[in-house]
Amino acid sequence: MARVPDRETCLELLGRMCLIRRFEEEAGRQYQRAKAGGFLHLAIGEEATIVGTTSVMREDDYLIGTYRTHGHALARGTPADAVMAELFGKETGTSGGRGGSMHIFDAKRRFMGGYGIVGGNLPLAAGLALASQYREEDTVTVCMFGDGASNTGNFGETMNLAALWKLPVVFLVENNLYGMGTSIERHSAVTDLSHKAEGYGIEGERIDGMDVLEVRDRVSVHLEEVRSKGRPSLVEAFTYRYRGHSAADPEVYRDKAEVEEWRQKDPIENFVKVCLEDAVLGEEDIEAAKQQADKTVEAAVQFADNSPDPALESLYEELYVVSETMGWYAVDERSPEPHPGELGEEAPAAARDLAESVADRESEIEPQNRPGVRD
């Protein structure tokens, strides 16, 4: 256990973790009530990995994640209102209801998105870091992904490219021991994922992802190393999700006892214990943090509930940027606007005229020479 930081930092860490926990619990509830649709991937149990990491990032560092990133956005400071509204598919959501739970986005806070394709965000992280390097900025990109993603081609390709080009990326595996329902021993030949760094000549380290203070300490070291030396590193945070892969997961692949065992390492409860033992926080602080999280999440649900659905007229908006170099965009030749060829009464009238003029000539044309006549 790393040294306990000052009171203000502890309150901040506790507040963020409580907010994520409450948000995810409520999201699950709202999903049961069909307020949120599609897939819902909850990060309950993984709060320390998320908050420990974001708490040591600079505001101008980039963060990019997976489809399990409500918490990552909240940790970066995205209002709970906008995240919940996105889950509800509302116009006020982070992505205007176009992305949903798996595609939260907040460029203002340099949360560069949640992505639905396992491993798909790794190349994007390399690109963000390339932009920093290209512009000679000292920002670092933190790319978070699951243990399952470490088996994808993108992992190998991106680790190689990032190491080769010395891109400033901290690759952070949130190893929750399961790629959906397949346990790590059944999906990866090497189960200590930090060892996968060796093949690319970069540093890899396994850390306790359930301990927010260790995550802070170790990730801040990696961030500064990457920032100063301009080369990537791999951090494997050992963590666990209490809930299923998604809300549609019967969890036949693991024992209840295993879940119970991990609950004993609960990131929030253990951090609370440390703070109380160290007397940096009191019981009333803990209570206040939980109440604040309750209030924020309750308000978020209300906000999402009261927000309008995206206007149907906006269906085609934001697909393209119409600029000076482009004359026009045939986004869809038939809708939402009819093509000039179909417009108004002229079309049938013109067709009638044409048909009449052909009929007039009909008698003059030998049958075998008639236009359009085929055997």
Next chain:
Amino acid sequence: MAEIRMREALRDAMAEEMRRDGDVFVMGEDVGVFQGAFKVTEGLLEEFGEKRVRDTPISENTIVGAGVGAAMAGLRPIVELMTVNFSLLALDQIVNHAAAIPYMFNGNARVPMVIRMPGGGGHQLGPTHSHSFEALYLQVPGLLVACPSTPADAKALLKAAIRDENPVIFIEHESLYGIKGEVPEGEDRILPFGEAVVRREGRDVTIIGILKMAHVAENAAAELEEKHGISAEVIDPRTLRPLDLDTILDSVRKTSRAVIVEEGWPHGGVGANLSTLITEQAFDWLDAPVQRVTGADVPMPYSRRMEQAAIPHEENVIQAVLAATEGALPGTADKPGQGGN
């Protein structure tokens, strides 16, 4: 007016845009030291250095994905993929990210990048290096698709693509890299996407051809005039998304017949799509079914004769035009029908 090759026109477009805007850079397999597999990036490394002309590992999905990420952060990458066949390895990043990100993040992120890729047959490169995937990319909302057929258009379209805020799939034809054409010198010409060009005016039939098939269509039209007395109008759409349907429909309303020529496969092809649009929107003007001339419905064979048989030629276009105009035009009434091409 200087006469230059297609590959030089493309190179000049990139070089001019890179001189104009420091955020524009090129990356891809062998684009630097090797000067490009088809020598399109020749000289760029020397002028712009390794930072802006980046040789990459053979990692298509990651090259494109890194381009998407860099574009999201405000750079303007030009990614070269060695052939359209290799672009399939990057299809995930192209479709799930480049095309989708602006929309799925509600316009809060933009992906101003160009993905260049050469395709097409004719060099005996066989079943994994010779295909035409215009239709594949045309289908994806969020992408723009360019398919230039002349050096002048290639240069002006590529410059437009680089300046555009949207992800552009820029399809080049391997057989056209060496063709020469007049390109205005020292002129900052931008060709807006969505402007077709009428290459040859005619009255009896509209032939629409893309990439190398724009040239095949023009040659066929000359022969149709000379040998069959058929006056064919030839249109090169130049971009497939956006598509200048108005120019095509105006022509079809005039000629009442349409033949579409492409090198890609027939099912779900460019011609299938365009034929539907024409039928939906100009049905009353049509005097014959829209004809399609496409590549054969097989992976590209290696054997020279078989490969040539799998690629459309002038003769195939002429037969399709004769089928479309069967019995309807002076001088064609006594010819046997060629329907069902």
